[in-house]
Amino acid sequence: MWTSKSRMICAVLVLAGIVAGQATAVRAADDIVDTAVSAGSFNTLVAAVQAAGLVDALKGEGPFTVFAPTDEAFAKLPAGTVETLLKPENKEQLVGILTYHVVKGKVPASKVVSLSGATTLNGQRVNIKTEGGKVTVDQANVVKTDIQCANGIIHVIDSVILPASDNLVAVAKKAGQFTTLLAAAEAAGLADALAGEGPFTVFAPTDDAFSKLPEGTVASLLEPENKEKLANILKYHVIAGRVYSDAAVDGREARTLLGQNIRVSVGDGGAKINDAKLLTTDIDASNGVIHVIDSVLLPQDKVSAREAGQMIEQAIYRGAHLFNAGHHDQCAQIYTETARKIVNYGDRMPTTVTRDLDAVLTQASHTRCATQRSWTLRHGLDRAYFAMQSN
Numbered sequence: 476m477w478t479s480k481s482r483m484i485c486a487v488l489v490l491a492g493i494v495a496g497q498a499t500a501v502r503a504a505d506d507i508v509d510t511a512v513s514a515g516s517f518n519t520l521v522a523a524v525q526a527a528g529l530v531d532a533l534k535g536e537g538p539f540t541v542f543a544p545t546d547e548a549f550a551k552l553p554a555g556t557v558e559t560l561l562k563p564e565n566k567e568q569l570v571g572i573l574t575y576h577v578v579k580g581k582v583p584a585s586k587v588v589s590l591s592g593a594t595t596l597n598g599q600r601v602n603i604k605t606e607g608g609k610v611t612v613d614q615a616n617v618v619k620t621d622i623q624c625a626n627g628i629i630h631v632i633d634s635v636i637l638p639a640s641d642n643l644v645a646v647a648k649k650a651g652q653f654t655t656l657l658a659a660a661e662a663a664g665l666a667d668a669l670a671g672e673g674p675f676t677v678f679a680p681t682d683d684a685f686s687k688l689p690e691g692t693v694a695s696l697l698e699p700e701n702k703e704k705l706a707n708i709l710k711y712h713v714i715a716g717r718v719y720s721d722a723a724v725d726g727r728e729a730r731t732l733l734g735q736n737i738r739v740s741v742g743d744g745g746a747k748i749n750d751a752k753l754l755t756t757d758i759d760a761s762n763g764v765i766h767v768i769d770s771v772l773l774p775q776d777k778v779s780a781r782e783a784g785q786m787i788e789q790a791i792y793r794g795a796h797l798f799n800a801g802h803h804d805q806c807a808q809i810y811t812e813t814a815r816k817i818v819n820y821g822d823r824m825p826t827t828v829t830r831d832l833d834a835v836l837t838q839a840s841h842t843r844c845a846t847q848r849s850w851t852l853r854h855g856l857d858r859a860y861f862a863m864q865s866n
Contacts, residue, residue: 506534507541507624514622516631519549519557526561527569537626538581540593542601542612544635551634571597571761575638581628584610584620592757598674598717599638599759612636639759643677644670646760652767655685655693656709662697663706673762674717676729678737678748680771688771707733711774717764720746720756727840728815735774735819748772775819783817783824787860791853803845810852811839817859828859 508530511517520543524530533539549557560569574596582593588605595601601612610617612632619631639646644666647653656679660666669675685693696705710733723729724746728736738749746753751770758765790813798806814832817824835855842848 505624506626507537507539507629508534510622510624510629511543516545516547517543519546520544523549523557523561523569523573526563527566527573529570529573533577533626535626538579539596539627540578540580540582541627541629542576542578542615542617542632542636543629544576544615544632545618548615548632548634571638572635575599575601575636583628584617584630587617587620587630592719594719595638597638600719600757600764601636639761641760642670642762643673643675643760643765646758646765647679650758652681652683653679655682656680659685659693659697659705659709662699663702663709665706665709669713671762674715675732675763676714676716676718676723677763677765678712678751678768678772679765680712680751680768681754684751684768684770707774708771711735711737711772719764720753720766723766728836731774733774736815737772738815775816781863784860784863786813786816787856791856794849794853798849803849807839807845807848807852810849810856811836814852814855814859825862828862831855831862832859 505513508521508524511521511524524533533541559565560572577596578593578601579596582590587603588610590603592600592602604611612630613636615632615634615636617630618633622629622631641649644657644660647657657666660669669677695701696708711731713732714729714737715732718726718729723739724741727739729739730736738747740747744752746756748766748768749772751768751772753766754769755767758767790809794806794809797803797809814836818829818832818836832855835852839848839851839855842851
């Protein structure tokens with residue numbers, strides 16, 4: 476019976492054998508470009524790098540890891556593709572493809588086989604799979620590894636890998652399960668923005684997710700008079716930048732375009748965004764990434780500074796009783812929930828308050844001692860309370 480560890484060891488040994496038996500001897504002093512030129516099997520790749528204006532970058536300090544397609548790999552592309560890409564008017568597209576083959580840092584084969592993916596200089600992520608002694612990057616087979624260069628390392632692949640070329644809206648349309656989301660984006664006037672430069676990260680509810688809402692809710696939201704409300708709901712599903720699932724989980728919280736935070740958690744039932752389950756993650760688009768969720772996220776209602784002050788008073792009253800009774804962890808939890816709510820109401824709070832509480836929440840999350848965590852949060856809530864009283 477093969478274990479995951481034994482498969483990994485096998486993959487490393489196989490890849491090491493490929494290098495030992497097939498790798499052309501090169502001088503480690505050569506940079507990535509000179510190494511590729513000397514090898515003689517990357518003529519098309521070198522020509523593409525020159526046409527894209529990336530020679531100086533790949534001869535730079537680095538280090539870089541390059542998944543390098545051979546001439547035979549480029550020959551697999553449809554007839555005329557290479558010639559078209561080499562034209563000056565297609566330089567931007569060519570740059571996008573080539574940078575999709577490069578990862579920042581020096582990643583040897585022994586580490587590659589332990590990865591499930593890697594973010595490229597293109598911004599998008601390649602999928603890495605190790606199975607049966609073989610390693611693939613997207614759909615390309617790794618056929619030679621660990622070619623050492625002065626500014627990085629080269630792994631040879633047998634096919635050209637291509638980044639996503641469709642924008643977020645186009646990807647969603649092709650998926651066929653986001654009809655309601657797309658209709659909502661159109662009605663809210665956000666479709667063009669989501670098809671724009673970005674990048675954005677979208678937590679996308681499926682059609683089934685929208686069907687969970689009370690009957691008539693979607694129809695009501697699509698009415699012109701509810702455009703602003705609909706836009707706010709959709710903005711609560713989008714964060715700026717391209718954030719993959721591992722980074723989202725590590726971050727625990729993320730600020731949406733609405734200005735309110737969403738919570739990211741992992742439990743026995745899998746990962747969740749607020750109370751919505753993550754169904755599929757890391758679907759690349761040219762201008763961002765999509766994570767699929769099974770429920771619509773609804774932003775919290777706004778509150779005034781006065782109401783926020785009352786929330787703090789109630790939290791301190793409850794928390795102080797718990798703390799004095801020795802329940803420091805429960806006290807810290809109440810303070811955390813209250814501080815998080817106020818941060819989420821940031822568009823109605825003084826900026827100094829939300830920034831300070833945001834920092835306090837981060838500090839508290841890294842404090843193991845419940846007693847110290849309670850006091851850290853209490854001091855933050857006290858400052859927020861007095862700041863709001865003076866505004």
